[in-house]
Amino acid sequence: MKAAEAQAYCTAYTKNSGSNFYYSFLFLPKTKREAMYTVYAFCKAIDSAVDEPAAGTNPKDELAHWRNELDAAYSGTPTTPIMVSLAHHVKSMGIPKAYFEELIKGVEMDLFNNRYVTFDELSLYCYRVASVVGLICLHIFGVTSARAQDYAVALGMAFQLTNILRDVGADAQERRIYLPLEDLKKWNYAEKSMLNQNYSPEFRALMEYEASRAHHYYQRADAALKALPPAERRALTVAEIMRGIYSRILDHIERSNYQVFGSRISLSTTQRLLIALRIWLRSRYS
Numbered sequence: 001m002k003a004a005e006a007q008a009y010c011t012a013y014t015k016n017s018g019s020n021f022y023y024s025f026l027f028l029p030k031t032k033r034e035a036m037y038t039v040y041a042f043c044k045a046i047d048s049a050v051d052e053p054a055a056g057t058n059p060k061d062e063l064a065h066w067r068n069e070l071d072a073a074y075s076g077t078p079t080t081p082i083m084v085s086l087a088h089h090v091k092s093m094g095i096p097k098a099y100f101e102e103l104i105k106g107v108e109m110d111l112f113n114n115r116y117v118t119f120d121e122l123s124l125y126c127y128r129v130a131s132v133v134g135l136i137c138l139h140i141f142g143v144t145s146a147r148a149q150d151y152a153v154a155l156g157m158a159f160q161l162t163n164i165l166r167d168v169g170a171d172a173q174e175r176r177i178y179l180p181l182e183d184l185k186k187w188n189y190a191e192k193s194m195l196n197q198n199y200s201p202e203f204r205a206l207m208e209y210e211a212s213r214a215h216h217y218y219q220r221a222d223a224a225l226k227a228l229p230p231a232e233r234r235a236l237t238v239a240e241i242m243r244g245i246y247s248r249i250l251d252h253i254e255r256s257n258y259q260v261f262g263s264r265i266s267l268s269t270t271q272r273l274l275i276a277l278r279i280w281l282r283s284r285y286s
Contacts, residue, residue: 006081011034014044017044023272043103050063094139095136103133116178134152137238141238147224158243165250169197177194199261241276
């Protein structure tokens with residue numbers, strides 16, 4: 001398969017996903033935008049292999065397949081559209097293979113863990129499935145300084161914690177609890193109550209505590225960003241658009257008084273585009 005055909009596949013795959021990320025990618029130059037579409041397609045594909053496996057497939061086997069495809073991409077012999085496109089971008093942008101290996105390990109954790117006892121355990125999961133993606137993106141943006149890496153890791157943590165708070169209800173329906181069990185105990189909220197989606201003062205206190213953690217990582221990312229030179233900050237505009245979207249979702253969760261059992265809190269397409277445009281304009285004219 002030709003690289004152009006593989007890229008077209010990844011672009012369509014990302015566009016059809018309805019992801020929050022798609023709207024931020026629109027503000028990138030073509031080459032970087034296409035690289036982001038491809039990385040997103042890879043992330044979505046391995047995530048779907050575990051969360052939405054096709055009939056008759058085994059998630060463990062599917063992840064083994066993607067590991068083999070990753071090896072092939074880095075050795076110049078990819079066979080699937082996503083990996084043909086990925087092979088081109090990782091070579092031109094110098095993206096380390098270890099990041100993708102770590103990402104697969106993170107997705108794989110969902111096959112073996114449906115509880116996290118401590119926040120340290122959850123932090124490893126968040127780092128692998130979110131912060132590592134940020135580190136990959138730095139190579140696409142062309143900013144890989146130590147301070148930029150601090151920014152990417154903190155922002156990835158904030159995004160994933162926001163996702164976890166938003167999806168508490170949906171995860172409970174799957175008998176899965178991401179919030180640390182030590183925190184449930186601290187706020188006197190039982191696992192059974194979570195699985196039964198019991199909304200209570202204890203639940204609100206727990207969620208407020210976890211939201212404060214997400215805010216902490218947004219603040220750490222902001223501090224790291226402010227320490228960067230202006231040119232590097234501008235190069236991270238797309239990441240800042242994502243921060244605008246995800247922090248707004250967190251704000252909606254808080255304003256709902258943590259009513260996450262039931263309908264999923266989200267932003268409309270118009271809201272996401274307006275956030276993206278506002279942040280892009282600010283980065284160009286401030």
